[in-house]
Amino acid sequence: MHRRPLIAALAIVIAMSATACSLVPSTEPDVPDNTDAVATVPPSPTTELRQPRLSGASSWAMPLGAELDSDTIARLAGLGLVVVDGETTTASQVAEIQAGGATVLGYLSVGTIEPWRSWYPEMKTYQLEKWPEWDEYYADVSQEGFRSILMMQVAPAILGKGFDGLFLDNVDMIREHPAQAQGMERVLEGMSALVHQDGGVIAMQNGEDVIASMLPYIxxxxxxxxxxxxxxxxxxxxxxxxxxxxxxxxxxxxxxxxxxxxxxxxxxxxxxxxxxxxxxxxxxxxxxxxxxxxxxxxxxx
CATH class of the missing domain: 3.40.250 (Oxidized Rhodanese; domain 1)
Structure with a gap:
């Protein structure tokens, strides 16, 4: 995969300030915000998936706490979508899971800084308060230095193992840290450019009440x-x-x-x-x- 030309572009993206315009394309359906109204929507999908390669997926798993032994890998290979740790999973393990037909995404927390990561020494200066439940720290995503490490070092290294894309976690930390929203949007924009240039997949979780501006990127x-x-x-x-x-x-x-x-x-x-x-x-x-x-x-x- 050739990502070098994009790294320079990412440097610009990292430093960009957020725009005031809406990021949801006008071609998207006008979906009501009212929960009761949404409940009347038929459960069957009414639009094509943004990422056609996922159209055949009917099962998934994210066994981040499981040992990736041969038996586990064999079981994961039979699923449609698999999320495994982006740092600790090896390129050969990624390839083994993909060999069964699974789309494999690398897990990466973009809203917290985890002390056990190899990149922690470079990132610890961007720590906010500790999240004691998970023994990690919220990240100061507003800082260009943090975003640069994340998007120009960490993510490319993970993708270099052959992952089909990234699963970005803790984006929803902006609910408790609204000052980080603009920086987080820059992260999603940059990650989207990095992954989508090769036809890859961007995933995230939770935060439906605070991530509207980031939905075009996933x-x-x-x-x-x-x-x-x-x-x-x-x-x-x-x-x-x-x-x-x-x-x-x-x-x-x-x-x-x-x-x-x-x-x-x-x-x-x-x-x-x-x-x-x-x-x-x-x-x-x-x-x-x-x-x-x-x-x-x-x-x-």
């Missing part, structure tokens, strides 16, 4: 906790509230109407087959590809 959107959530305070797996459930399903339908492939990741009580089936059925009826897991993302079953 091909896939995952919604966690559409039906079941892991409650970190009580350390239990439980259903989300009816209001949360309705809002999540409505967001999934809106995204799908924009031609975005939609996914869900739910956390039903481990071993509860009825809860698992309930979560998967609700997601499928909203036009999304479901996956359920433990909070550590360590199990494929």
């Amino acid at each position: 091909d896939v959107w995952n919604r966690e906790d559409a039906s079941f959530i892991y409650d970190s305070e009580s350390e239990t797996y439980r259903p989300v509230t009816d209001v949360e459930h309705t809002a999540a399903l409505g967001a999934l339908k809106r995204m799908r109407l924009l031609g975005i492939l939609t996914l869900t990741l739910d956390y039903p009580p481990p071993g509860d087959a009825a809860a698992t089936n309930e979560a998967m059925s609700a997601s499928a009826n909203a036009g999304a590809i479901p996956w359920t897991a433990d909070i550590g993302l360590s199990q494929l079953d």
Whole structure:
């Protein structure tokens, strides 16, 4: 893959200030913001996917906590879409999973700085406050230096392993850190240019209430906790509230109407087959590809 010509262009993108114009193309359907109105949308997709290569995907997984041994790789290879860690997964492992027909995306957190990453020494100067639940720090995405490391060093290194694209996490940190919204939009713009030049895939998750300006840059959107959530305070797996459930399903339908492939990741009580089936059925009826897991993302079953 030849990305060198784009690196210079990315340097310009990184330093650009956000424009005031709307980023949603006028050709997109006019989807109502009202949750009740959205609930009337038929669950079957009504537009073609932005990324045609994903049209055959009907299953997915993101086992970030699982060991990628030969058995796990063999199982992942049979899925439509797979997300694995962008740094620790090797090029040969990526190729093995792809050999079965799966589209493989590299996981990369763009809204936090993780102390265990090889790039941490360069990034730690851009730390905001700690996110104790995950033992990482929110990132000062507004800083050009942070964006430069992310888009000109980290992302190209991951893509160089042969990944089909990137799964960008923690974009929704801008909800609690609105001052980071402009910088985050620059990240999505730059990542989109980097990945899409080779026909790759950009995915992200959550944040439907704060990411409207970034939707033109993505091909896939995952919604966690559409039906079941892991409650970190009580350390239990439980259903989300009816209001949360309705809002999540409505967001999934809106995204799908924009031609975005939609996914869900739910956390039903481990071993509860009825809860698992309930979560998967609700997601499928909203036009999304479901996956359920433990909070550590360590199990494929």
